[in-house]
Amino acid sequence: MIAVDDKTPGFGVYVHWPFCAAKCPYCDFNSHVRHQPVDQERFAAAFVAELATMRQRSGPRTVNSVFLGGGTPSLMKPETVGTILDAIAREWTVPDGIEITLEANPSSVEADRFRGYRAAGVNRVSLGVQALNNADLKFLGRLHNVDEALHAIGLAREIFPRLSFDLIYARPGQTPEAWQAELEQAIGHAADHLSLYQLTIEEGTPFHALHAAKKFAIPDNDRAADLYALTHEVTAAHGLPAYEISNHARPGAESRHNLIYWRYGEYVGVGPGAHGRFVERGERIVTIAERMPETWLNLVEARGHGVTGGEVLSREQEADEFLLMGLRLAEGIDLARYEALSGRELAADRLSVLQGEGLVAPVGNSRLRATSQGMIVLDAVVADLAR
Structure with missing residues (x-):
């Protein structure tokens, strides 16, 4: 049973696993493809070391949620996940029943691996489904098909107490009728939470160059607004109202970890490219880790952390961030x-x-x-x- 939301901002731990089997053309996250096996034991030891450093900086805290994001965390061995979760529990107070989420791609889902994550302590999975038709999955560069996505959803519902999955809408040529049908299909499979994002064209991605070359078009602002309104109407009618711009849940099933961000709580971030925001010696600070995985690894092994940037926030910056997140x-x-x-x-x-x-x-x-x-x-x- 996952603990009830106490409505406080909270304190979380974010762990960034930076590796993917393939880079999606729309993605601007810090994710990297490696054609040789990743030394997971070495990376796990580095996560443990950086967590210890972050504990020294944050002081004793009670953790309200843990989020294993990426990248593709479901490429981690269950033993790697277990090592990281054990280290978090050593460094801070981790009450029973807090939300522990792992992001997974349907193409990297195996029943035994899912059961291994559950045994390690993961109690919520967030699946990167992104579409429920094969043509759009191919366009989005996903490695799975619809059948594999539905299989992964079924496994996750069977093994984990909580499940969420993502869909991307406002895709090229997508009509309101087609999106409504796909959304209603998704709701039929969702346990309690959906994250529904409009396709955006981010600088530095393959989609940015293709879009600039007019190889494809996405809905204009008015059409995208219509799709957004439809999304909220359909999810609310089916008992998953929006509790945040892009996130929809049955009451009580909201993402605890993301609520920490939006309620302007505190969190430490570990791993390549991870950000943290927490109070240190009375001031809210930002930490930013080195993005390149191997460079981050060498830094952690040399000095106990991979943080290469950050700042102390002014009161004005804190207030502005609070507005931007909370609204x-x-x-x-x-x-x-x-x-x-x-x-x-x-x-x-x-x-x-x-x-x-x-x-x-x-x-x-x-x-x-x-x-x-x-x-x-x-x-x-x-x-x-x-x-």
Whole structure:
């Protein structure tokens, strides 16, 4: 049984496994393909060492969630996962029943491996399904087909208490009717959580070059907004309302780890390219690790960590980040916490204008949320409030 959400910001541990079997053409994450076997024992020892360093910096904490992301963490051996989870439990207080998530690709799913992850302590899997038709899976560069995706979903539902999977929409030529049918099919297979992302064209990816060369087109802003509205309508009608811009869950099944980010909690990040944000000696700091896996590994072995960048956040930066993250949530933000971080109230005149435009709305006397229309233009809303 996964512990009940206590609504506090929380403290999490993010572990980044940077390796993939193939690089998807839309992906700008820190992921790398290696054609020789990865020395998992050596990397596991490095994760253990960096966790110990992060414990020295964060001090004693109670962990509310652990997230093994990537990359493709389901390429890890269960023994590697077990070593990392054991190290987290040694360094901090890890209560029974906290959410421990592992990202998995359907193409790297095996029943024995899934059972090994479960035995190591993983109690939630997030599957990168991305589409439920084979033509679009091929376009997205995925290594699995629909049958393999459905097999992986079935295995995950059988083995883990909690399951989520991702889909990408606003794909080339996708009609609202086709997306609604695919979404309803997905809901029929989902246990309790779906992450539904619009296809975006990120600089530095193969899709960026192909899109610039007009090899394919994605829906324009108006059509994408229609697909977004349809997504929220269909999921809500089937009992998985949006609790965040792109995330939908049955009440009580929200991702605890992602709620730490959106509620502006604290987290340490370990692994190549991982970011952390936590309070050290009374100041909220950012840590950024070296992105290249082998360079990170050498750094950790030489000095106990791979952190190569970061900063101390000012009160203004903290307040701006709090707004940007918290207004993504359906529950919105606590206005008193914003005032404590920023040292000022949100400007009444700007709030009045945004409310009049139907972009934000009060929640009782103490909270503020973005409306469904405000979510679509959230960056502009936050920029206006933060001025």
